[in-house]
Amino acid sequence: MASKRKPSAAAQTLLAAFLAGPANWRYGYDLTKETKVGAGTLYPLLDRWARQGLLESEWRAADAPGRPARHAYRLTSAGIVFARTWAISPAVVENLKPSMA
Template identity: 45%
Template sequence: MTDPVRVTTAVSKVLAALLEDPEASRYGLDLMRASGHPSGTLYPILLRLQRAGWVETRWEEIDPAEAGRPARRYYRLTPDGLVAARAELAALRQQLDRAFVTKPGMA
């Protein structure tokens, strides 16, 4: 059984970053830049998304000595995660649209 995901503002920023190119695998620093979150916020979110089955991870296959850097861990939305992320962000967008619609007589 997968853990439920509570889509907070922080989570929605990570999902939006992953949805920029759903087929691409993204590494932590790239996602930190795209979401604006520091590592202490980003990695717990990615772990929750992974436990929920929304994100899959893999380690880069490189020789760290040859590359001159450690191997990166890459993250990508799963097919279920892609559907869920799109649905959650669409619902959030609808809520925000309703909240900011000017009601007649309130201009």
Template identity: 45%
Template sequence: MAVRMTSSVLKVVAALLADPAAEQYGLQLMQATGLPSGTLYPILVRLERAGWLRSRWEDVDPTAEGRPSRRYYQLTADGVADARREVTTMQQQMARATGIPGFST
């Protein structure tokens, strides 16, 4: 499924691509991207619906941990490939638009 690439989606994808094998939870992604939760979580839902991400709830006792359970997000194999392709496409478009060879965001 196609994902519309906005600057906010690119930030999320870039944060996830920094370590594609890692699971990251929302607060980590908010800190990495600078996006507020009201922007981040709808993007994560869209990426998961598109098959780019899988998510799971942490299996902990919130009382014992002293915090709510975390939902972890990780790129799927298809998500890694699709995300890299989209980032490359956006970099190429920016290079053409700016006239700077090899321009990357």
């Protein structure tokens, strides 16, 4: 279950990025580039939210031969509710562009 405490600014920024395309699968690396949230903050948040049922996660095959598989994430229905509650302002959400469809 998600915490009742207000998420950090970094977490709110990530939630806004997910809300820009809630059904879209997102890669962690692309989220770091888009939001400027560091990997040391981003990946623990993604892991926690996945364990709490706020994100779905899956491994995806590499786009090019010889590249490793990548972990992709997207909001669950509970995650969408959580994100809408805690994400930063809608104006910021509109300025974030999803990095993958």
